[in-house]
Amino acid sequence: MIVRINSNLAKSADSLAAKLKLLEPGGAIYDNIMRAVSLTMLSAVKRRIYLEGRAADGSDIGQYSTRPIYINPKNSPKDFGRPIGKTGSKFKTGEKKGQDHKTRYFPDGYKGFRNSIGRPVNKVNLSLSGQMNAQFVVLVDGSRYFLGWPNGLYGDIAEGQEGHWRKKIFKLTDAELALFGLEFEKQLILALQQ
Numbered sequence: 252m253i254v255r256i257n258s259n260l261a262k263s264a265d266s267l268a269a270k271l272k273l274l275e276p277g278g279a280i281y282d283n284i285m286r287a288v289s290l291t292m293l294s295a296v297k298r299r300i301y302l303e304g305r306a307a308d309g310s311d312i313g314q315y316s317t318r319p320i321y322i323n324p325k326n327s328p329k330d331f332g333r334p335i336g337k338t339g340s341k342f343k344t345g346e347k348k349g350q351d352h353k354t355r356y357f358p359d360g361y362k363g364f365r366n367s368i369g370r371p372v373n374k375v376n377l378s379l380s381g382q383m384n385a386q387f388v389v390l391v392d393g394s395r396y397f398l399g400w401p402n403g404l405y406g407d408i409a410e411g412q413e414g415h416w417r418k419k420i421f422k423l424t425d426a427e428l429a430l431f432g433l434e435f436e437k438q439l440i441l442a443l444q445q
Contacts, residue, residue, distance in 0.1 A: 274439075274442070276393075276394035277393070277394045280442045281394065282394075283438075283442065284435065284438040284439060284442055285394075285396045286389065286396070287434070287438045288396075288431060288434045288435050288438055289389040289396045289397075289398070290389060291430065291434045292398060292423070292427060292430070292431055292434070293387070293388065293389055293398055295427050295430055296387075296398060296421070296423070296427060297384060297387060299424070299427075300312070300376070300377055300384075300420060300421070301376055301377060301378045301384045302376065303376070304371075304373075304374040304375050304376035304377075306416070306418045306419060306420045307418070307419040307420060307421070307422040307423065307424050308418060308419065308424075309424065310418070311374045311375070312374065312375040312376070312377065312412075312416055312418070312420060313374070313375040313416045314362075314374060314375065315360070315361050315362035315365060315372055315374075315375060316360045316361045316362060317359050317360040317361075317362050317363070318360045318361075319356065319357065319358050319359075319360055320356075320357050320360050320361055320363075320364065321336075321354040321355065321356055321357070322354060322355055322357060322364050323353060323354045324354075324355065327364075327368060328368065328379060328380035328381075329368040329369065330368075331355060331364065331367045331368050332355065332367070333355070334351065334352040334353055334354050334355045335352060335355050335356060336352040336354075336356050337356050337358075340352060365379070375416070377412060377420070382405075383400070383405050383408060383409075386400050386401065386402060386405055387399070387400060387405070388400070388401065398421075409421050
């Protein structure tokens with residue numbers, strides 16, 4: 252007795268080889284997976300920094316200063332009222348005597364300024380106008396995907412913030428690295444099932 256086995260193994264192997272080729276950096280499946288994973292990571296990092304106010308080590312980024320400060324209305328994303336100095340709206344003495352103040356005095360510091368324009372003050376969240384947060388995006392360089400700003404100015408500001416608060420803020424946390432692995436695996440399985 253002869254048993255014949257018909258197989259489409261060669262066809263399946265060819266199909267798998269074609270899919271594997273698309274999984275290589277620069278391939279369509281690779282790009283789809285990396286884009287999806289990067290968007291998940293972007294959401295997680297933005298939430299941690301700009302909403303929760305946490306650094307990469309899990310600690311609070313910091314607390315806002317209560318040291319008295321003058322703020323120019325031009326540097327505020329929202330109106331906080333007319334310029335007023337320590338003793339009123341006009342200079343009382345000196346060469347500017349009688350002239351209007353161009354800045355506003357906040358005796359309770361930057362924290363008081365943020366409070367006056369309706370921003371959270373319980374801990375630092377690196378969001379005043381929302382521009383830096385809005386421009387923090389997924390960037391692509393060839394087959395490399397990363398999070399950052401298309402404008403170098405915000406990258407410099409991010410470095411300055413890390414220096415000011417003396418801690419890593421934009422580095423991925425251990426939990427975010429684990430999320431990356433899980434999301435990559437999930438996206439890979441979905442791609443191979445198609």
